[in-house]
Amino acid sequence: MNRAELFSQIQKKSSFLCVGLDPDLAKIPSHLKNEADPIYSFCKQIIEETADFAVAYKPNIAFFEALGPKGWETLQKVLECMPKDVFSIADAKRGDIGNTSKLYAKAFFESMDFDSITVAPYMGKDSVTPFLEFDNKWVILLALTSNIGSQDFQLIEDANGKPLFKSVLEKSQEWGTPDNLMYVVGATRGELIGEVRKSAPDHFFLVPGVGAQGGSLSEVAKYGMNSTCGLLVNSSRGIIYASTEKDFAKVARQEAKKLQIEMKDLMDQYL
Numbered sequence: 141m142n143r144a145e146l147f148s149q150i151q152k153k154s155s156f157l158c159v160g161l162d163p164d165l166a167k168i169p170s171h172l173k174n175e176a177d178p179i180y181s182f183c184k185q186i187i188e189e190t191a192d193f194a195v196a197y198k199p200n201i202a203f204f205e206a207l208g209p210k211g212w213e214t215l216q217k218v219l220e221c222m223p224k225d226v227f228s229i230a231d232a233k234r235g236d237i238g239n240t241s242k243l244y245a246k247a248f249f250e251s252m253d254f255d256s257i258t259v260a261p262y263m264g265k266d267s268v269t270p271f272l273e274f275d276n277k278w279v280i281l282l283a284l285t286s287n288i289g290s291q292d293f294q295l296i297e298d299a300n301g302k303p304l305f306k307s308v309l310e311k312s313q314e315w316g317t318p319d320n321l322m323y324v325v326g327a328t329r330g331e332l333i334g335e336v337r338k339s340a341p342d343h344f345f346l347v348p349g350v351g352a353q354g355g356s357l358s359e360v361a362k363y364g365m366n367s368t369c370g371l372l373v374n375s376s377r378g379i380i381y382a383s384t385e386k387d388f389a390k391v392a393r394q395e396a397k398k399l400q401i402e403m404k405d406l407m408d409q410y411l
């Protein structure tokens with residue numbers, strides 16, 4: 141999916157919601173556990189019920205890898221049951237020396253047909269660029285993450301007072317463009333999202349951290365929205381585990397709808 145198509149989906153659905161698929165066998169409703177593939181059944185129902193309100197889905201690969209070889213088959217089935225007009229994100233946080241990154245890219249862009257993958261910038265140019273060599277595929281580079289540990293490295297300032305996350309933003313714009321590179325920016329970072337926006341005015345941001353981690357959607361929009369929205373805001377647990385009973389998918393739908401309504405208001409205000 142290219143940038144114009146993504147923006148068109150955002151306009152069509154009046155939504156910039158990404159539903160995070162972090163399916164944990166210990167947390168899914170117990171009635172699903174007798175099914176042949178409980179995680180698939182869980183994700184499929186979540187996708188079916190939220191598709192009216194979501195423009196993207198982000199399976200977190202850890203939750204599938206943890207299931208062993210079968211988890212990869214489940215991931216593939218989950219990817220295939222997503223509607224064709226949504227943006228798919230493999231949240232794999234990969235990145236290694238060049239020839240290894242190339243194979244990670246093939247795994248997620250060719251063996252599986254994800255639109256995008258999350259990538260860690262720490263190993264630099266040759267670890268990131270192999271992911272950028274695929275048509276209509278995207279790298280989503282970790283810039284300023286939502287977790288507490290983000291301050292350990294990302295906020296460290298160089299001799300000129302520039303924090304490391306800004307160097308990541310500046311340097312990586314030599315490798316990719318707003319048409320194949322997005323950034324992860326945590327919703328818990330409030331005003332700092334505005335700093336990231338200054339360094340990357342045209343790029344899309346994947347913004348996790350609303351819902352369970354307490355980030356504010358209105359602050360994200362206030363500081364992060366650009367003229368083509370420029371935001372995909374993720375909520376995982378706040379949607380998929382809003383109910384752990386038989387009505388889980390319907391309740392997930394309600395939660396997704398609540399976020400979409402809020403997003404529509406914010407788009408009306410800032411777009």
Ligand SMILES: O=C(O)c1cc(=O)[nH]c(=O)n1[C@@H]1O[C@H](COP(=O)(O)O)[C@@H](O)[C@H]1O
Pocket residue numbers: 160162200231258284285286287324325326348349350351352353374375376377378
């Ligand atoms: O890359 C990510 O998606 C990510 C980056 C980040 O800074 N913070 C973050 O929470 N995430 C992911 O986003 C999801 C957030 O889940 P919830 O907190 O349940 O909404 C998880 O899959 C995290 O791995």
